[in-house]
Amino acid sequence: MTTEWTMDTARLSLNQITLNTLGLPEVVEICERHGIGSLAVWRDKVAAVGLDRAAALVRSAGLHVSSVCRGGMFTDPTVDVREENRRAVEEAAALGADCLVLVCGPLLDHDLAAARGRVHDGIADLLPHARAAGVRLAVEPLHPMMISRRSVVNTLAQALDLSDALDGEVGVVVDAYHVWWDPELDAQVARAGRRVLGYHVSDWLPGTADLLLDRGMMGDGLIDLPRVSRLVADAGYTGPVEVEILSTRWWAEDPDDVTRTLRKRFEEFV
Amino acid sequence: MTTEWTMDTARLSLNQITLNTLGLPEVVEICERHGIGSLAVWRDKVAAVGLDRAAALVRSAGLHVSSVCRGGMFTDPTVDVREENRRAVEEAAALGADCLVLVCGPLLDHDLAAARGRVHDGIADLLPHARAAGVRLAVEPLHPMMISRRSVVNTLAQALDLSDALDGEVGVVVDAYHVWWDPELDAQVARAGRRVLGYHVSDWLPGTADLLLDRGMMGDGLIDLPRVSRLVADAGYTGPVEVEILSTRWWAEDPDDVTRTLRKRFEEFV
Numbered sequence: 001m002t003t004e005w006t007m008d009t010a011r012l013s014l015n016q017i018t019l020n021t022l023g024l025p026e027v028v029e030i031c032e033r034h035g036i037g038s039l040a041v042w043r044d045k046v047a048a049v050g051l052d053r054a055a056a057l058v059r060s061a062g063l064h065v066s067s068v069c070r071g072g073m074f075t076d077p078t079v080d081v082r083e084e085n086r087r088a089v090e091e092a093a094a095l096g097a098d099c100l101v102l103v104c105g106p107l108l109d110h111d112l113a114a115a116r117g118r119v120h121d122g123i124a125d126l127l128p129h130a131r132a133a134g135v136r137l138a139v140e141p142l143h144p145m146m147i148s149r150r151s152v153v154n155t156l157a158q159a160l161d162l163s164d165a166l167d168g169e170v171g172v173v174v175d176a177y178h179v180w181w182d183p184e185l186d187a188q189v190a191r192a193g194r195r196v197l198g199y200h201v202s203d204w205l206p207g208t209a210d211l212l213l214d215r216g217m218m219g220d221g222l223i224d225l226p227r228v229s230r231l232v233a234d235a236g237y238t239g240p241v242e243v244e245i246l247s248t249r250w251w252a253e254d255p256d257d258v259t260r261t262l263r264k265r266f267e268e269f270v
Numbered sequence: 271m272t273t274e275w276t277m278d279t280a281r282l283s284l285n286q287i288t289l290n291t292l293g294l295p296e297v298v299e300i301c302e303r304h305g306i307g308s309l310a311v312w313r314d315k316v317a318a319v320g321l322d323r324a325a326a327l328v329r330s331a332g333l334h335v336s337s338v339c340r341g342g343m344f345t346d347p348t349v350d351v352r353e354e355n356r357r358a359v360e361e362a363a364a365l366g367a368d369c370l371v372l373v374c375g376p377l378l379d380h381d382l383a384a385a386r387g388r389v390h391d392g393i394a395d396l397l398p399h400a401r402a403a404g405v406r407l408a409v410e411p412l413h414p415m416m417i418s419r420r421s422v423v424n425t426l427a428q429a430l431d432l433s434d435a436l437d438g439e440v441g442v443v444v445d446a447y448h449v450w451w452d453p454e455l456d457a458q459v460a461r462a463g464r465r466v467l468g469y470h471v472s473d474w475l476p477g478t479a480d481l482l483l484d485r486g487m488m489g490d491g492l493i494d495l496p497r498v499s500r501l502v503a504d505a506g507y508t509g510p511v512e513v514e515i516l517s518t519r520w521w522a523e524d525p526d527d528v529t530r531t532l533r534k535r536f537e538e539f540v
Contacts, residue, residue, distance in 0.1 A: 110494040116453075144451040145415040148476045148492055158453040181414040183386075183428040206418045208481065222418055224380040 006229040007270045012263065013038035013066040013240035015200065016045055019255045020246075024049050026255070028061045034259045038064040038240040046091060055094050065097040066240035067138070067173070067198050074122030075105030075115040075152060085126050092135045098239060099138040099197040100130065101173055104153045106146075115152045120162060123170060131169070138197040139163065140173035143181075145211050155179070156188035163195055171197035174232055175244065177204060177215055180223045189231040196237040200244045201225055201270050213248045217261060219269040229270055241270060276499040277511050277540045282533065283308035283336040285470065285514035286315055289525045294319050296525070298331045304529045308334040308510040316361060325364050336510035337371050337408070337443070337468050338362040344392030345375030345385040345422060355396050362405045368509060369408040369467040370400065371443055374423045376416075385422045390432060393440060401439070408467040409433065410443035413451075415481050425449070426458035433465055441467035444502055445514065447474060447485055450493045459501040466507040470514045471495055471540050483518045487531060489539040499540055511540060 014036050016027045024045045031039055039058060046054040046068075058065055071088035073081050092100040104119040123137065130137050139159040142151040153159050156172060156179055163170045172192050177200070179185055189196070203221030208214045218225055229241075243262045250258055284306050286297045294315045301309055309328060316324040316338075328335055341358035343351050362370040374389040393407065400407050409429040412421040423429050426442060426449055433440045442462050447470070449455055459466070473491030478484045488495055499511075513532045520528055 107492050110492060112451075112494065143414065145413065145478075145481070147451045148474060148478065154451055155453060161453075181382075181417045181424055183425060183431075204418060208415075208418065211415070211478070211481070222377050222380060224382065 006226060006233045007241050007266070009263065009267050010037070011239070011241045012036055012266050013040055013064070013242045014259070015040040015069070015242040015244035016042055017069070018243055018245045018250065018262065019258060020251050022255055024054055025057060028057050028063065030255055030259050031063055032061055033256070034263060036259070036263070037062070038066045040067045040069060040242045040244070041065060041095065041097075042069050043088060043091060046095070051091055051094055058095060064240065065095045066242055067099050067101050068092040068095060068097045069101045070103045071100045071126070071137070072102040072151075073105040074119045076108060077118065081122065082125065085122070086129050089126065089130050089133050089135050093133040097135070099136040099171060099173075101198065102137055102139045103142065104139065104151045106148050106150055107152050112152060119153060120165060123162065124166060127166060127169060136171055136197055138171040138173045140175055141178055143178045149212060155182055155184065156192065157184055160188060160191055160195070168195065171195040173198035173200060174228070175200035176223050176225060176228045177202045180204065180228060185228070186231060189235050193235050196232060196235050198239065198242065199229070199232045199237055200242045201266070202243065202245045210248075213246050215245045215247050217245060217250065218243070218265040225270050241266075276496060276503045277536070279533065279537050280307070281509070281511045282306055282536050283310055283334070283510035283512045284529070285310040285339070285512040286312055287339070288513055288515045288520065288532065289528060290521050292525055294324055295327060298327050298333065300525055300529055301333055302331055303526070304533060306529075306533070307332070308336045310337045310339060310512045310514070311335060311365065311367075312339045313358060313361060316365075321361055321364055328365060334510065335365045335367040336512055337369050338365060338367045339371045340373045341370045341396070341407070342372040342421075343375040344389045346378060347388065351392065352395065355392070356399050359396065359400050359403050359405050363403040367405070369406040369441060369443075371468065372407055372409045373412065374409065374421045376418050376420055377422050382422060389423060390435060393432065394436060397436060397439060406441055406467055408441040408443045410445055411448055413448045419482060425452055425454065426462065427454055430458060430461055430465070438465065441465040443468040443470060444498070445470035446493050446495060446498045447472045450474065450498060455498070456501055459505050463505050466502060466505050468509065468512060469499075469502045469507055470512045471536070472513065472515045480518075483516050485515045485517050487515060487520065488513070488535040495540050
């Protein structure tokens with residue numbers, strides 16, 4: 001592993017899915033207790049307490065909201081996602097989030113080109129609304145293994161092509177877990193430049209056994225995170241770094257222990 | 271799905287991993303019983319009967335050997351894979367195989383660039399031996415989710431860059447399961463052209479639950495196989511089409527039933 005740690009721990013943002021058993025109030029308390037200044041919130045957790053209370057909670061705790069997860073899911077032609085995505089934009093605005101993360105939707109039939117076309121059209125439709133609300137949209141390319149579960153956008157190059165087709169207004173999230181394997185990683189992070197609106201970390205376990213819920217704690221896997229951090233820094237990204245670990249193994253642990261561990265691992269491995 | 275079937279069933283080759291519970295003699299009998307003229311053999315199954323008997327078995331059955339699986343595994347610096355790969359070349363020559371498939375080896379530490387460098391060097395070292403034996407080497411890019419289990423070569427573009435760096439002498443295998451998601455698929459299959467030395471089919475199940483052993487039967491999943499077949503045909507590939515299904519579900523079925531099913535599905539979906 002490289003030895004140049006590039007990310008200051010002050011930039012650590014807790015993505016609340018990492019503590020998925022907790023509601024938003026408890027996660028806000030965790031941040032306060034552990035001196036974490038930034039939080040990424042999920043919409044189902046916001047809905048559970050209501051948007052007004054969610055906004056008040058993060059505001060009174062002085063928390064920065066690095067992102068709202070998620071808008072998107074453009075690929076199902078039988079569902080009207082337009083209203084849902086507009087609500088997502090409004091929530092991101094109310095929470096003062098740096099960006100709304102777009103998880104673009106899975107493949108549901110045999111026509112991959114059409115599904116990808118729907119993603120383009122869905123974002124194009126959402127953009128004016130996001131612009132008016134002052135919310136940045138960030139496409140998160142997901143690992144190719146998630147194509148039938150979450151997203152047909154599977155590489156940074158593809159996400160940036162999408163962005164190019166939309167005049168560069170849409171940004172991207174670089175999630176190390178999703179893109180670390182890509183032979184194009186260096187070139188595409190550099191190409192993204194100021195379009196990098198978020199950087200997420202976790203780790204790829206050597207014997208990973210589940211396509212969705214077996215992400216590793218930083219340092220437990222094979223990703224050279226300091227190297228990816230350096231790429232993202234070189235692209236000009238100076239914002240929060242989200243720890244986002246979807247893991248049934250970590251969800252079973254005590255949330256304070258998990259938070260202590262991720263903070264330590266962030267210092268050591270990101 | 272597209273409606274242009276491009277692959278004649280006469281081109282069907284049975285990759286013996288699809289009937290993994292059987293030894294080579296039984297698989298040869300299956301081919302004879304079901305009128306399949308081409309077979310892909312695995313080295314462990316060859317070893318189980320001995321190379322001479324294996325060669326005699328396929329010869330007396332009049333079977334064409336589409337490939338030998340596998341050489342490669344170049345990434346472990348602590349293991350001398352050189353002799354093993356030379357033996358693989360000799361077996362491919364003795365069996366008259368169209369090519370030796372290279373599964374290039376998993377990532378074992380944090381240095382992905384070094385692992386990929388070892389793959390290049392390992393192939394460069396093996397090439398003169400393969401050339402002398404009259405055996406074509408074919409790099410099979412594997413799905414990115416297999417990076418820590420099987421291979422650090424994860425896209426067609428990467429495999430072709432490797433080939434370019436070796437003067438184009440090394441070919442590639444296009445396995446639909448591994449590459450179907452790739453936004454670069456069309457361009458890279460066209461770029462491969464006559465370097466396509468094999469074409470493998472199976473299907474991606476919508477709810478696929480295992481990274482290695484949950485491949486679907488053609489028609490049960492989301493891959494637009496006729497479309498991939500057309501790309502491969504347009505690239506100029508006219509050889510055997512291997513049905514390669516690594517699946518604990520199908521391995522539990524009666525091999526004759528599986529063979530009947532795959533033959534029918536090949537006619538319908540490839």
